Amino acid sequence: MSELVFPLAAVGVTLFVLVPALIWVSRLALAWRRQRVTSWVDFGTETTFAWLLFPTLLPLVWLTSSALHQTEPEQFTEACRIVHVEATTCHDALVLLGFLLVGLLGVVLVRAWRERPRRCERVEETHPTARRVAAIVRQDPRLQGLSVQVARNALAPVYTVGWFSSQVILGACIARDADDEMIRATLLHEFAHITSKDTFRSFLVRVSLVINPAGRLLAPDFERWRHAREALCDSEAVELGGDPLALAESIVHAARIRGCCSLSFASQLCGHDLSVIKLRIALLLHGHSRPTRTVGHLALLAIGIVALLVPHLKSFGALDHFHYEVERLLHSRP
16 A cells, blocks of 8 residues: 555646646746737747647656656665665556556547547548549649548538548538639648648647646637637648638638537637637738748657656656655654
8 A cells, every 4th residue: 555655646746736837837928928929820839839738748758757767677766665675676666657657548548539520421422522522632732642521411511530640521511512712722721730730739738638637727728729720721721822712701601501510629610719710711801921830849849858858867856856755754654
């Protein structure tokens, strides 16, 4: 039973003290960013994405690396010897690693299962609408590698599913009524989502907010990022050759169909927020802005690598000291 004290204490302090504290750092950074950007569209950059992941990802990376460090035989922590005199392996750290890996894997699997897309009834390839969409895809070099499925019972008029091997689901209703330019602009919008891995990135943020006890505090900024991503993909679709008027018409047409239900697990042409749709259309009609690029994701990666390496430096053994104090308090009990 004593071997559970340190793992539970380490996970508890990380999730309920360190992670919530970093939430406020992210909130301040995102508030400062909202004031600095010249347009709300610029809030959908990689820097915002990095700040959304920062409070949860970095502490968990550090804790996992620190636990791995304690399991190394040559780095066997002295804290374990207090109550495990004959031990050659720090079982407390192994239990901590088990908690982390099983817990994280469980959250990811449960979230992935809950967000699994419902299978749609595919329109036959010989159907005139499906053949017209396939012809549009073949004619544009950028769309030739795109997997497009025309479905009768689509959950929304247009959306993209899949993390790495993505597929665009095009509702038969919108595919039937839209002209070729509208369909082409719509597919270029979804192509922009796919090249940016927006579906996977949104999933990562949702998982991190679920793990984080204070994750709800970042939920509004996450929604702002998603809305801004839609506008940025509009701009990128126009940059790729899509007609802005046709794309605006597609957004309006999609919004009218069944209220354009909002899918949390997918990147879609339109959302449930009418004011955001109006802003996107205004930008398309009055001249789109060039898609912005930032290096926030690279900065997050660099900090993550540092968090991974720091625990293996002897002068930064914060978890070793914490482990020692937990074992000392446990051992000092009568």
